Amino acid sequence: MSVDLSTEYLGLKLRSPLVAAASPLTGDLDGLRQIEEAGFGAAVMPSLFEEQIEAEEMLVAKLQDHGAESFVEASGFFPPLEDYNIGPQKYLELIEQAKKTLKIPIIPSLNGVSTGGWLWYAKRFQDAGADAIELNVYYLATDPGTSCDTVEQRYIDLVSSIRSVTSIPLAVKIGPQFSSLPNFAKRLREAGADGLVLFNRFMQPDIDLETLEVRPGLQLSTSSELLLPLRWIAILSGRVDLSLAATTGVHQRDDVLKLLLAGANVATMASALLRNGIDHGARVLTAVRTWLEENEYESVRQMQGSLSQRHSADPDSFERANYMRAITDFTAP
Numbered sequence: 001m002s003v004d005l006s007t008e009y010l011g012l013k014l015r016s017p018l019v020a021a022a023s024p025l026t027g028d029l030d031g032l033r034q035i036e037e038a039g040f041g042a043a044v045m046p047s048l049f050e051e052q053i054e055a056e057e058m059l060v061a062k063l064q065d066h067g068a069e070s071f072v073e074a075s076g077f078f079p080p081l082e083d084y085n086i087g088p089q090k091y092l093e094l095i096e097q098a099k100k101t102l103k104i105p106i107i108p109s110l111n112g113v114s115t116g117g118w119l120w121y122a123k124r125f126q127d128a129g130a131d132a133i134e135l136n137v138y139y140l141a142t143d144p145g146t147s148c149d150t151v152e153q154r155y156i157d158l159v160s161s162i163r164s165v166t167s168i169p170l171a172v173k174i175g176p177q178f179s180s181l182p183n184f185a186k187r188l189r190e191a192g193a194d195g196l197v198l199f200n201r202f203m204q205p206d207i208d209l210e211t212l213e214v215r216p217g218l219q220l221s222t223s224s225e226l227l228l229p230l231r232w233i234a235i236l237s238g239r240v241d242l243s244l245a246a247t248t249g250v251h252q253r254d255d256v257l258k259l260l261l262a263g264a265n266v267a268t269m270a271s272a273l274l275r276n277g278i279d280h281g282a283r284v285l286t287a288v289r290t291w292l293e294e295n296e297y298e299s300v301r302q303m304q305g306s307l308s309q310r311h312s313a314d315p316d317s318f319e320r321a322n323y324m325r326a327i328t329d330f331t332a333p
C-alpha cells in the first residue's frame with residue numbers, strides 16, 4: 001500500500017509536506033514548473049518588497065505629474081531590487097501564468113514592515129489567483145525606546161490590514177525573538193493569520209579584521225540550524241490554532257521527518273535547493289516515503305505532531321528542566 005504524503009497547510013490540501021521556500025528559484029515559470037515536477041506540495045514566490053511597491057507608485061505619480069523626463073530620476077530611487085525580482089506588475093502576471101499552468105498552490109510573498117498603501121498588493125495577489133499569501137515581516141527592533149508591545153502591535157496591524165482586504169489564507173513569516181512566542185502567535189491568529197512560518201533567518205553581518213569593515217553577507221544554511229524551528233514547532237503544535245511551516249535548516253530526509261513529528265504542517269526548503277538543484281526535493285521526498293513505509297506509517301498525518309510537546313512522553317525535554325539536566329550530565333569530550 002502506498003503511503004499518503006498529503007498534508008493540510010493554511011486550509012489547503014497539499015499533495016506533499018515539502019514546500020519550496022521563497023528564493024530566486026521560485027521567481028519564474030520555469031522554476032515553478034520544475035518545483036511542481038519534483039513533487040513539492042506548494043511554492044512560495046520570492047518577496048515583493050514594500051520599498052519596491054512604493055517606488056513604483058512614486059514613479060507612476062511622477063510620470064503622471066511631469067511626464068517621461070522624470071523617468072530616470074524616479075526609477076533610480078530603488079535600484080538594487082530590480083536585479084532580484086521582476087517588479088510589481090510582472091509579479092502579478094507571474095501569479096496569473098503560474099495559476100493557469102500549474103496545479104500546486106502558489107503563494108506570493110509580501111515583505112515589509114509598515115502599514116500603508118503597499119499592503120493593497122495583497123488584494124492584487126488574491127485577484128491574480130494566489131492560493132494564499134505569505135507576509136514576511138523582516139523587522140529588527142534596534143531602538144531602546146521601542147517596547148515589545150510596540151513591536152508586536154506593528155505585526156498585528158499589518159496582519160489586520162491584509163485581512164481587511166483579502167479572504168485567502170495568510171501565513172506570517174517571523175523571526176525567533178519574541179518574549180512570549182505562544183502568546184504572540186495567539187494574537188496573530190486573532191488578528192486574522194492562518195499560519196506561521198518559523199523562522200526568518202536574519203542576515204548576520206560579520207566584521208572583516210583585515211579591512212576593519214562590516215561585511216554583510218548571505219550564507220546558505222545547514223541542517224544544524226533546524227533545532228530552533230524544531231523546538232518552537234513542537235511547543236506551538238496543538239496549542240495555537242495556526243498552521244505551522246518550518247523554514248531554516250531543512251536539507252535532508254531526517255530534517256523533514258523530525259519537523260513532522262514535532263507537529264509541522266509543512267517543511268520548506270531554500271538553501272538545499274540552491275546548493276543541490278530543485279531535483280534534490282524529489283530525492284528527499286522519495287526518502288521520506290521510504291522511511292514511512294519501513295516504519296509502518298500509512299500517512300504523513302498519522303505521524304504529524306506525535307512528538308510535539310503536548311504528546312511527548314517527556315514534555316520537559318523542550319524546557320528548562322532539560323537545560324538543567326543537560327548541564328549536569330555534560331562531560332567534556
Ligand SMILES: Cc1cc2nc3c(=O)[nH]c(=O)nc-3n(C[C@H](O)[C@H](O)[C@H](O)COP(=O)(O)O)c2cc1C
Binds near residue numbers: 109199220268270
Ligand atoms: C538567495 C535567497 C533569497 C531569498 N529570498 C527570500 C525572499 O524574497 N523572501 C523571503 O521571505 N525569504 C527569502 N529567503 C529566505 C528563504 O525563504 C528561507 O526562509 C531561508 O533561506 C531559510 O531556509 P533554508 O535554510 O531552507 O535556506 C531567501 C533566501 C535565500 C538564500
